[in-house]
Amino acid sequence: MSLHTLSAAEASKKIRSGAVSPVELVQTALARIAQTDDEINAFSEVFEAEALDQARQAERELREGFDRGPLHGIPVAIKDIFDVAGYITVADTEALPRVASERDAAVVTMLRTGGAVILGKTHVHECAYGCTTPSTRNPWNRNFVPGGSSGGSAAALAAGQCWFAVGSDTGGSIRAPSSHCGVVGFKPTYDLVSRSGCLPLSWSLDHVGPMGRSVGDVAAGLGVITGNVSRYSDGLELGVAGLKIGIPKNYYFDDIEPNLRQRIGEAIEALRAAGATLIEVEIPYARQLLPAHFCIMFAEASTVHRDAIREQPDSFGDDVRMWLRVGALIPAADYLSAQRARRVIADAWRRKLTEVDALVVPAVAAPASRVGEMSWAKPDGAEESILSAFSRLAAPANLLGLPAVSVPCGFVDPGLPVGLQIIGRLNDDAMVLRIARAYERTQSWEGQIADF
């Protein structure tokens, strides 16, 4: 078996048994990037020399019995909106000053403390504001987008270029690309992972989270970046027998691409067969979810980039420039109403989620789009923007701060992966991962890597 096909957990085991060294893993990653990145362009920058230095240090530490945990010696990719000391955070935009970061983002610090090898930075949709990541291609079919905004991180994992990655998620930016690229992406409870040193898009909706090729790797990585190493791995294998899984009657299954809907139906049936009880639930305030989310995201993003959109609008791409201008015109009263509505909606959801252990729904409304497509035709023939199709099922968990994961649940034509989304109660991140793992165990997609 080639080293690039291992999970992070398997690679970690091999490091500890002496069968492989962290330096060999970095060399494998560099070779895989050299082999595949001309086609998919997942990495914006590779830290070759530094990564080899870090790998040698990890090797020394492990030889001396200093074990930093499950990511010690594992090469990881960083979405290029997180600061890495000595490197420029470009965020795929010309609007930010090209100045090297003075210090690491908090999540990078946690990864270094956990002994991870920082392999490089991955492409994003400009400023994390969008869902296609135009610089990058989907490893499963290079005519399609990887999704976004953490598209580079998802593509790098799917191509076997790294073993773990971090992304950010404001309206699906971890879960949508994870769905499109057939990897596992987890958006934790709001603020569970520090956003310090991360370029904000919308600070009350932004979440930082782990991405990997298995639920186990994501749970272990979440432990590393939260400083609580075993918390999310300990109960992972408990299964779903006796758990109550909520299947929404409204909102989440409206206007879904039919083949994707079929895959989700099969996944729900697999959970039922694994012992879960399925319960139909009515989603509260369905009509207000997206208006509140979009109002807050647009207004906050335009505030983050307020000077740049006034003074150098042409440094943004057409889509981001438009959205930043739209957000700049939202009245303060509407923004505050959206934040008040958020509290009302959150209270109703909290009551609703006492009836079940989690909700199981699609991660996105449609599979990955062809490069350059701006819309898709819904089952009723109506056009919907790609932004809406890739974010409308993910955004509620951002609005409400709830933990949510996308786990691969099969493929649709033409060979594109799709993901199952599991949404849990606030601070019940471990339950979401436990259900995801129980589903993953029933399938054969764990650790899948695209052919090249």
Place this chain on the structure above:
Amino acid sequence: MRKRTPITVETVKILAKSVALPVPLAEVDALAIEVEKLFVEIANLDDLDLTVVEPAFLAKRENP
């Protein structure tokens, strides 16, 4: 739902000027369409009675 007056190109020009947002003439029409789309969405929040509700988002680790 309470009715809001649709956003026009002229309204967008005035709004943009009032917040010092430069918008080239060639892009104003498209902007007006996008602003109107968003404002139609936001109007869905007008139905809610929010008079006694504090806004979310203020405290770290609060339930948003």
